[in-house]
């Protein structure tokens with residue numbers, strides 16, 4: 478990833494932080510986006526600089542068009558180009574369907590789906606302007622949409638989240654189809670249960686963890702680094718013949734584990 482520049486949205490913690498560090502370890506300069514946690518983003522930048530890499534923290538709400546535009550401008554001001562977007566920022570606001578407010582529905586769709594649209598659109602515009610540079614990468618640019626196993630697994634009590642991730646999957650595939658002739662690769666990562674703040678309630682007690690593990694055939698909760706390694710692969714020329722694919726990083730969560738014992 479040397480001489481390449483990546484932007485990771487929601488890079489101040491969890492999966493995004495691990496992706497930012499892994500891309501930097503692979504040689505990329507990295508923009509670390511955050512919304513509300515400047516200390517988290519600064520810690521990621523410091524970790525990358527300790528590795529001998531370059532990074533910049535960029536504040537923006539990924540669901541706001543004006544802020545997304547300013548963030549990409551700031552990245553270009555600092556590093557001069559963009560090669561990889563990892564659209565990762567995401568939230569959950571859970572409620573039973575009949576109790577879900579329009580605000581909860583909109584908040585999740587705005588960040589998880591519209592935010593990825595806004596960021597991917599800016600990235601495509603920049604990739605098209607930059608053109609091809611085979612010395613850097615076979616592709617003109619790469620986009621990785623962080624989705625979820627819930628792009629295919631229905632999730633009661635989380636209809637807004639599942640709808641946003643199903644939307645991300647088909648946006649990703651439609652965009653991949655549209656821009657492949659221009660040399661842009663677009664893929665998704667569908668993580669299973671990864672130990673971060675977003676799902677703390679699912680792993681912080683032994684009881685919750687044991688119940689979660691029943692859904693994971695491989696028998697362990699994921700770590701952000703598990704997703705980060707997949708992101709580096711999808712961002713690099715090692716995956717140059719891959720576009721429009723959801724890579725499930727879930728240790729079998731999407732394999733209907735309830736059918737293990739004859740259903």
Ligand SMILES: NC(=O)c1ccc[n+]([C@@H]2O[C@H](COP(=O)([O-])OP(=O)(O)OC[C@H]3O[C@@H](n4cnc5c(N)ncnc54)[C@H](OP(=O)(O)O)[C@@H]3O)[C@@H](O)[C@H]2O)c1
Nearest residue numbers: 487489490491492511512513514539566567625671673675
């Ligand atoms: N953990 C899992 O098991 C799991 C499974 C499947 C999919 N995912 C997906 O993976 C992605 C990352 O989740 P995570 O587990 O790492 O969660 P996390 O630890 O809660 O981190 C979420 C990140 O998103 C950022 N963010 C939230 N709203 C934002 C906005 N409007 N604009 C910019 N950044 C925003 C947060 O930034 P601030 O803290 O600075 O506000 C934070 O950096 C999400 O899309 C999530 O849906 C996670």
